[in-house]
Amino acid sequence: MDGDPDEYGLAALHAALAEDEQTAELGLDVQVRGGTLYLTGAVASEERKLAAGRLAQRHAGGLTVQNDLQVEHPRPPDDAEELP
Amino acid sequence: MIRVAAVGDIHLGAGDRGACRPAYEGMEGQADVLLLAGDLTRHGTAVEARVVAEEFAGLGVPVIAVLGNHDHHAGEPHQVTHVLEDTGITVLDGSSTVVDVAGERLGVAGAKGFGGGFVGRSAANFGEPEMKSFVGAALREAQALGAALEGLEADHVVALTHYSPTVDTLLGEPPEIHAFLGSYLLAEQIDAGGVALAVHGHAHHGTERGRTEGGVPVRNVARPVIDKAYALYHLGGARP
Numbered sequence: 001m002d003g004d005p006d007e008y009g010l011a012a013l014h015a016a017l018a019e020d021e022q023t024a025e026l027g028l029d030v031q032v033r034g035g036t037l038y039l040t041g042a043v044a045s046e047e048r049k050l051a052a053g054r055l056a057q058r059h060a061g062g063l064t065v066q067n068d069l070q071v072e073h074p075r076p077p078d079d080a081e082e083l084p
Numbered sequence: 085m086i087r088v089a090a091v092g093d094i095h096l097g098a099g100d101r102g103a104c105r106p107a108y109e110g111m112e113g114q115a116d117v118l119l120l121a122g123d124l125t126r127h128g129t130a131v132e133a134r135v136v137a138e139e140f141a142g143l144g145v146p147v148i149a150v151l152g153n154h155d156h157h158a159g160e161p162h163q164v165t166h167v168l169e170d171t172g173i174t175v176l177d178g179s180s181t182v183v184d185v186a187g188e189r190l191g192v193a194g195a196k197g198f199g200g201g202f203v204g205r206s207a208a209n210f211g212e213p214e215m216k217s218f219v220g221a222a223l224r225e226a227q228a229l230g231a232a233l234e235g236l237e238a239d240h241v242v243a244l245t246h247y248s249p250t251v252d253t254l255l256g257e258p259p260e261i262h263a264f265l266g267s268y269l270l271a272e273q274i275d276a277g278g279v280a281l282a283v284h285g286h287a288h289h290g291t292e293r294g295r296t297e298g299g300v301p302v303r304n305v306a307r308p309v310i311d312k313a314y315a316l317y318h319l320g321g322a323r324p
Contacts, residue, residue: 024095024154026288027093027288027289027308041288044094044095044096072307074107074311075107075313076107076312076314077312077316080114080318081318083301083318083319083320084320
């Protein structure tokens with residue numbers, strides 16, 4: 001992409017994160033703050049974090065991409081909720 | 085008392101064999117049943133479904149699932165269902181099952197559900213064919229859940245969907261997309277169905293705990309929301 005992404009550019013990245021076969025992530029967020037493109041949300045593996053980061057880079061124009069995606073490491077619960 | 089474990093949105097891909105199994109080993113000491121609230125795969129292929137089937141086979145507790153929107157992406161939900169059921173996972177789609185837990189009967193009615201929105205802010209079955217198709221899908225899914233609940237004989241009944249029956253558990257999601265995350269039509273069926281607990285996924289940025297208009301506890305168990313391998317609920321009372 002030439003130049004910094006505007007709102008439409010960010011919308012295109014958001015759509016690409018959902019629709020690209022390499023990512024298929026519908027729950028991620030993209031924001032530009034202070035000239036940096038931030039990628040936030042949770043993904044299941046380091047590999048998926050990197051794939052989303054690469055896709056964001058392709059849409060980032062001249063912006064720096066900060067990949068703040070968190071990789072989930074789910075563990076069994078410590079307690080249960082009591083319900084009637 | 086019946087111990088219900090539940091999680092949604094695990095999104096396993098073809099290369100994820102073995103990725104989540106360790107967190108589920110030994111769960112029969114904690115739970116009597118495991119509910120999977122849809123989006124088990126990334127793209128809804130039979131290959132991914134095989135990974136899901138292997139991850140959840142032989143856990144020592146019955147595994148009951150509904151499919152989610154991701155599980156429909158490749159256009160082969162029937163193959164996905166077939167692969168899961170081949171390894172003993174029960175897949176509900178407008179249907180129900182009853183599990184006997186030490187003499188108590190847990191009934192689970194399941195349907196994927198769909199969007200459409202919530203009271204006063206919902207899509208209407210009017211206008212272009214595309215709109216009628218969208219709302220029609222929501223209506224059909226709610227009716228399918230209602231049909232599954234009807235006549236379900238059990239001591240405790242759980243409604244299992246992928247889409248949310250209430251806005252409560254969407255807190256954290258942009259209100260503009262609520263109509264794509266669930267439908268009050270599901271809650272209407274849940275409130276009429278003598279349900280003790282409603283479980284759903286889909287809303288990754290939502291909140292775990294909410295209620296239907298009728299007061300039925302609703303739990304959003306999308307994995308990013310619960311931040312655990314599964315959430316655990318102890319159902320103690322009798323069916324109202």
